[in-house]
Amino acid sequence: MPKVKCPRCRKETEYSGNEFRPFCSERCKLIDFGEWADGNYRLPAQSANLSDEELEEIIKESEKRESVE
Numbered sequence: 001m002p003k004v005k006c007p008r009c010r011k012e013t014e015y016s017g018n019e020f021r022p023f024c025s026e027r028c029k030l031i032d033f034g035e036w037a038d039g040n041y042r043l044p045a046q047s048a049n050l051s052d053e054e055l056e057e058i059i060k061e062s063e064k065r066e067s068v069e
């Protein structure tokens with residue numbers, strides 16, 4: 001099976017059958033999307049160490065933004 005590295009957390013993940021590819025999970029996908037939307041993608045090292053609370057914030061923010069636009 002081909003594997004890809006998640007661009008967010010660098011974890012190796014199956015490529016086929018993964019609906020969140022190239023990410024390992026929905027969480028990584030949402031975080032990445034949220035950061036692009038915020039335009040603060042220049043802090044990858046720091047954002048990789050976010051706490052669960054901060055992650056929830058980012059996900060909530062990106063959802064809020066989607067529903068507004």
Ligand SMILES: [Zn+2]
Pocket residue numbers: 006007008009010011023024025028
């Ligand atoms: Zn990941």
